[in-house]
Amino acid sequence: MNINTGTLGWIRTLQELRAVLHLFATEHRKQAWLGAGVAALTVLSGMALLGLSGWFITATAIAGLNVALAFAFDVFMPSAGIRLLAMGRTGLRYAERLVTHDTTLSVLARLRVRLFRGWAQPQAARRLLARPAQILFRLTTDIDALDSVYLRIMVPMLSAMVAAVVTGIALAFIQPWLGLAITVWLLVSGLGIAVVVAWRARHIARLRYHALEALRARSIDLVSGQGELLMHGQLQMQCEKLRAADARIAEADDALNHLESLSGMAYVIAGAAMLCGTLLTVAALVEQGNIDTPVAALALLLVLTATEPFAALRRGSLEWGRTLLAAKRLANRIDQPLDQLLALPPSDSRLAIDLREVDVHPDDSEGVHRPYLQHLSLSIQIGERVALIGHSGAGKSTLMALIAGELSALRGQRAVVPHTMLNQRTELFQDSVRDNLLLADPHADDPLLWRVLAVAGLAETVAAMPQGLHSRLGEGGFGLSGGQARRLALARVLLRDVPLWLLDEPTEGLDQRTAKDVLTRLQQALAENKSRTILMATHVRREAELADRIVRMHRGVIVADVRRGDPLFDALLASLRSD
Structure with missing residues (x-):
């Protein structure tokens, strides 16, 4: 029963996000994939940069202990590779921000157009004009909440999965079972923590969202209706309502901050456990003579950097609740075809x-x-x-x-x-x-x-x-x-x-x-x-x-x-x- 309920919940979630995902999958497909690809390359270049730097420093230190090795060691190729990766990572980071943010802003612009089309439908404007604060909330906060779908969920998740797979493949050259174990651990712990955080933060984020909407609506009512509230003796009560909404927001912020701290600690513990396991493994392999010390340093630094993309999922997980709520609120309005809004001309031209x-x-x-x-x-x-x-x-x-x-x-x-x-x-x-x-x-x-x-x-x-x-x-x-x-x-x-x-x-x-x-x-x-x-x-x-x-x-x-x-x-x- 619980499995069925969870499955239905995920299906309902995908249906709520369908209109948003459809824009990425159709009108901005190439741009969305390009942004995700550049983000993945940025992560990989950072991993390669740190891994190569660690290998180079270790190998140089060992070569310096022996005169013959010092003269034979090639310092130019690794240093050139480090410079190339450093410059490439900087350029890729800039391109990633440029493409992903441009894609997100383009999608949000399309969503606003579709939202206005939805308001153009009969009855919609009448219902919204009855609560004008809601119009402002839909146009600003609800639309802006959807930027998490691509920027903080889709792109970081793809980058993290690519990092896990590439790390596993690289470590498989050292020891196949080590590469497989690291990949499984990264995917299970990294994605698992994100899912748990998203599940626990969903209710808190929605409560904060409702409180923020109430705060904005009550602020508008207080400013625009001061005279009427004062005449009816309700001004103090309206101020108390405003303070209550602000207190609920502060309470939700404290809960989200606490959850973010716990998730950060969970990622640190998972990363430390994986790093300790890798350290013990490569130490045993070095002792057995299967690998040398620079390769061991490379493996450790790769594992160290592989957890960073998963940590980027924290913010998206914390905002998952308000993202779903915004998608649910807007889903009925952003998927309206334009031709439904046009009245047909009379068949009689007179x-x-x-x-x-x-x-x-x-x-x-x-x-x-x-x-x-x-x-x-x-x-x-x-x-x-x-x-x-x-x-x-x-x-x-x-x-x-x-x-x-x-x-x-x-x-x-x-x-x-x-x-x-x-x-x-x-x-x-x-x-x-x-x-x-x-x-x-x-x-x-x-x-x-x-x-x-x-x-x-x-x-x-x-x-x-x-x-x-x-x-x-x-x-x-x-x-x-x-x-x-x-x-x-x-x-x-x-x-x-x-x-x-x-x-x-x-x-x-x-x-x-x-x-x-x-x-x-x-x-x-x-x-x-x-x-x-x-x-x-x-x-x-x-x-x-x-x-x-x-x-x-x-x-x-x-x-x-x-x-x-x-x-x-x-x-x-x-x-x-x-x-």
Whole structure:
């Protein structure tokens, strides 16, 4: 039962690391093998350097005791070999660091790309935005934890195994059973200690990882929510939680440091036992006349250096737990194919949106609860201006999120042309005005940026800034008023040359004068392109007046769909807020 459980555990571990190992095995296979090979050569050159140096020093000392031997002894070839190995080892060490780190950074870069693709999947962003500290942790610590897979586990393990085999082969020329015994001892003790350390450190490393995540999340909550915590009398409690997380990290660090010390001692004891055994063996062989003293020195120094690559596994063993946890967390996101993220265009070229018998639940419960949108069908032709109305909770935002691809349908068909969306919340970044606009079109030049700013009514404001387009905004667009931030978001929408615009309450939160100006400029932009389609979720009459068709929703169902000129159209328009 225990064997089966252990086997299942190893299988589960390999499955968790599959996505990471796949990148090394496919896209970076040659580079990964090159790095591992150079690392193995570095270890072998170090062993050869120390072994040859020991042999040379011993042989020179013995030759110096006899004049005839001193004149006959060739000092040039061994010394040249030592210089060559010394320079070669230095160059190989540099090449090893260069290739292995470049490989690791390349793989981590690919992982970040795949992680972003995973977040682009429906529902993923919603779930992660509920816990923003988790996003930061996934992008930094979780990804960085995976560098141990190659740098501290795969490469040192291969180098250690090569060192063990080569040492055994070299000693087999002295005594075959000695070479076999040394190889077996190195593999069993060296890898065995690493496995035991990894097993014992796994739980501790995971606890430290969770505590570190809690510390970061609580720190963010403390900094961003000081006012609310103070008003509710929870500031001291939040500080206590922060101290508790820090104490758990310190406790885990102490346990890991203790385990590292024990593993170091275990490697020292294993190496000393092997060295003592080798010393006794070669001493007996020297006494029997089977080998000479310089060869005995060579054997001892080879055995001494053969344990060093195994000691390099200690750090990877200690980090094995957090590496597995990071791989488990990211596995579902880093293996998503890109073509799943693309919405198919409608089969009818006259349609911009084509929804047929769609069922949607915002929390992606996969049918466990009653779907919020049931058997919903909606077709919008290219060039139509449609207002989506209904009371709060009617399903407007859910429908907009479905069309935008932020939600996936439980059932039914969804086909949408390329589109852009203006959310209720204005998303601006701590960057320049120019770079905030270039998110919509990275290839836009400055004249085009000034043109869309003018259409959005923000050109004069930006021109008055000290650095114009290069003026930096604070976090969340700090430095702009709510109306100016909304205009900048609208300019970003105008910059997107796509056939469909999705606007979710575009003037919400703006004063009447600013809202009227934004809508006037939006109407002017629409007049310049009659083929552009608009779907606008709204509660206010001034926004719905831009539409030539009104769709009314109630409890996730479309209850009215009328066009301008129908008496019901004016009645629905009159039912909206006039402000």
